[in-house]
Structures are given as C-alpha cells and as structure tokens.
Amino acid sequence: MEQVLRGQNKRLCSNDVPRRSPRKRTKMEEHESMKEEEDAFEGFPYPIPWQKLEAEGLDCDYALLFTKEEADNLFRQLEEEVVYSTGEESKVQIFGKVYDIPRKQATYGNAGLTYTYSGVKRLACPWTPTLEYIRNAVTDATGQSFNFVLINRYKDGRDHMGEHRDDEKELDPSCPIASVSLGAARDFIFRHRDARGKQSSRQIDPVKLELAHGSLLLMNPPTNTYWYHSLPVRKKVLSPRINLTFRRILVDIKKTIKKENNSKDPG
DNA sequence: GCACGCCCAAACTA
C-alpha cells in the first residue's frame, strides 16, 4: 500500500502553506471567506488553511498557526519561562546503561496531572501565560481542548528523538495530539508499525515532512496506533527548536474521589 | 570523510 499525501506528493515546507490573514476584515468579507474555507476545510470551527496528510491508518493536519513575528516572540518568551527537567528525570536506562536523554524535557498542565514517560512519572507544572496563549490558539484552530503539554527542546541538530508512538494509556484516545514547532525547522518522519525492522511484514513507505517555525501538526486518531514517529539527527542544523505537544490526559474520576475522601477523613 | 538510514543490544516494565 503506498502512501497518499493529499494535494501534493512532496515534502511540505513553510512556503507551501498560507496562513491566517492578519488584516481586519469586514463582516461581509468574513462571512464569504468563512463559507469558502468551511467548504474547503470541513470539520474545524476556526478556518485556518490546513494541509491533509493521509496514508493507511495515518491522518494528520498541518498548518502555519503563527506568523514569523509571533513565533519569534513566543520562542523568546519560552526560552525565558520554561524550566526543564534535570537530574534523574533527564536520564534514561537502556539495557542497564544510563544515558542522558538527547534533548531537554518539561511538562506543564492542569493542577495535579501526571504523565508517565519512559517509566518516569512527571508532575505537570502550572501553565505559564505564554503556554496558555499557545494552548488557546491551538484550541481556537482545532476546536479541541487540552489539559497537558510535553515540551521538548532540541539545542541543535544533534539533539533528536528516536522512533516511538504516543500511545500511553492515560491519553484520551479520541483526542488528537497537537504538535507546535518553534525555532529551527526539523525533519519529522512517520513509519508504519508493520514496516519496521529487518523482518517487517509489509513494505510501506515512510511519510516525511518538515516542521516549520510556527507550525501546527495535528496527529488524529488512529495515527498513533499504527505509525511511529521520530525526529532524526540533522547535523547541519545549528540552532535550537522547541516542540510543544498538547495532549488531553484522562482524569481518573475514581482516584480523584478516593483522594478527596481520604483528605476529608484521615481516620 | 561525512551525513544519514537501518538494525541491534538482552534490561526492564506493564
């Protein structure tokens, strides 16, 4: 089965994608424009120009969410605000050996939310104003709400992320994962689970795209069930990139009630 | 020589 990229069968880049017009429009213009865009990009309440990426079991939407100026400012603010994990949380153990994770990570979200990644449980820090602004922009663009964001900072092209799926049990399976990119553009590669390894059962081409400064990639279900994704090493990239993946984490109601009862009745 | 893609290690977790 060959991959299908609707619209164009080539690598996406920032120049390919128009963005929201910053100019104020009249009511009539707005109405006409919204009607046209709704026809073209059905399914989202905020009509920003999306590009569809489709393959067997893969369903993604890509768009430029921020202008260059907005994205520059947001990048600068995040560089000041975000506090990344250090110590044990920045290391990973593989086959008995301990390695530094080849990037920096941070977790922010609603109070009390935790997220388990690579066997390490991380508590969400409270939202910062900049993160709330970006989260709201993503919600406006997608109609989806998010209660958590995992932030990865790649200091240059040597920092990377191996092939993996975001299929943790605590994620809401009906909610897409929204990935916002700021800073250096980096290649992003999807590979089908049946097309990995030497004894892969099928030949399915990987899907490659470049994630531009200010872009938003929506990974809709069931993408994360069938496709692994990675951010490979790119030694020619010399500047940093910050990636924010907004998620909806399921809140365990039973646990919450139990916790509340315990705090009321310590006996 | 260098960048990149692919595979593998055999510990640990859910």
Next chain:
DNA sequence: TTAGTTTGGGCGTG
C-alpha cells in the same frame, strides 16, 4: 507471561 520499548553504536550506502 511476554510483547514492547528507550538510546548509542556499528555498519552499509551514497
């Protein structure tokens, strides 16, 4: 019980 997984290193290719 067992399938799935995280990163670095080795090797092949262009």
